[in-house]
Amino acid sequence: MNNDWKNFLQNNGAKQGNNGLFAFNPPYSDYQNTKDNDCISDLSYFSTVVIAGADANEFLQGQFTNDVNKVDENNSQLSGFCNNKGRMIANYRLFQHQSNYFISLRNDLVERSINHLQNYVLRAEVGIQDISEQLIHIGISGKNAETLLASYIDNLNSTVDSVSSNDDYIAIRIAGSTPRYEIFCSFEHAVKLWEDIAAKTKIVNSDYWNYLNIKNGLPLIDSITSEAFVPQMANMELINGISFEKGCYTGQEIVARTHFLGKQKRRTYRISITSETEPEVGEQLATETSTENQYTGTLVTLYPIAKNKYEALAVIQIKSAEEAKLKLKESDAEINLLDLPYSLITSDA
Incomplete structure (x- = not known):
């Protein structure tokens, strides 16, 4: 995790629990008081891994459950990779930016995932690296999410799994009846966005995003359930x-x-x-x-x-x-x- 971002959150009232999640509010209050209201959440319990190189597309196509050829600068997808028994080691969101591929997955699966993928690189021109310290990950949800982001990204796409980006921000529309976006950006741009949008919405604890994933039927596994399910x-x-x-x-x-x-x-x-x-x-x-x-x-x-x-x-x-x-x-x-x-x-x- 980016230490500057960690300090920023703590200086703004966040407390980090033993599970690594950041909390701004008492237990249960987010569920009771937020519902479909606009909110912003830190998503540092997810890590971002980049897969780059001339052979990246072909390599990922031979590992991932979804069709990597359908991912481009405008379209992301959920995907996973499995062991040779078909059991899922990790599932995650895959997206592309500036010709490189990125996966966003739970923190406790990063080392296992990189090690697994490295076993199959062989002579392929592919590099795999955890870049979570470089990209801050933020969630924004609510009926006004698109309006809130409009001043940061022009022509924001509202289609589920779509990607909208510019030189400063990447915004991915996440499944849900209420608009949800996951944002990736540098520390400096994250501070600017957070201070602006937090003043207009409710800041929620990191695990509230987990509730929204549960509500929308998105079962993202962690190290405990890794390799447990096809x-x-x-x-x-x-x-x-x-x-x-x-x-x-x-x-x-x-x-x-x-x-x-x-x-x-x-x-x-x-x-x-x-x-x-x-x-x-x-x-x-x-x-x-x-x-x-x-x-x-x-x-x-x-x-x-x-x-x-x-x-x-x-x-x-x-x-x-x-x-x-x-x-x-x-x-x-x-x-x-x-x-x-x-x-x-x-x-x-």
Whole structure:
């Protein structure tokens, strides 16, 4: 993380927790007071990695689940890469700027991701580097997000996954019924944008962006759930994160077989949890009839909305989600299904 940016946030009232996230407000207040209102958030818990070189396109096409050829200066995409068993090591946003490719992914996956990709570079003319200290990452959400950004980027594109940029800022439209943008820029330009927009909106804690991802059904995995799921379990093809028409990539045979043979047994669901014990990412779900060694799901991402109440995304067996009463494996927490903004395709089960 950029130390100047860290100091700037702390000088403006932020406190950094043991998890690395920055908080400006008391617990639960963002969920209770923000809703669809305009807000700005630090996204330093994501890192930015650049992949550059004459062979970058061909190299990434042989590793990523989505069609890299569809990414350009105006279009980003969600994507992922897998181990040779088709299990997803990381998922992230891929975008291009000044002929270089960039991925934005969780901090705790950077080292693992770079090491994995380096294993396949071989003689390709490709360089991979974490540049998080150079690019500040900010989120802006709300019905007036486009108006707020208009003075920074001309002709801002409002299409989901689109990229708008100039010499100072990169803005990517993120999925959601309420406009959301992720901004990448230098420290100096980040300070200017933050001071201006923060005066007109609500500053929210970093993890509120996680809630917005949960609300919009975007299950971005971390080191705890890395290599736990094939991409379809994380709904990647439902959020435009997989191409079944591109060529081969590591793990592609398993991913394609799951799709074309209809062997999909698990999906990501949005759920509410009521529990006196705080759940944890990676925690297992079960049903009332599960045996001691059985589990029916796994928590992927989690956000506390009130005392003892949480919203989460969880990978769950389709049959159990549709037919059984769910609970956390280690407690009797109450779990209920919530709506996602897209339809789950259950005919693969």
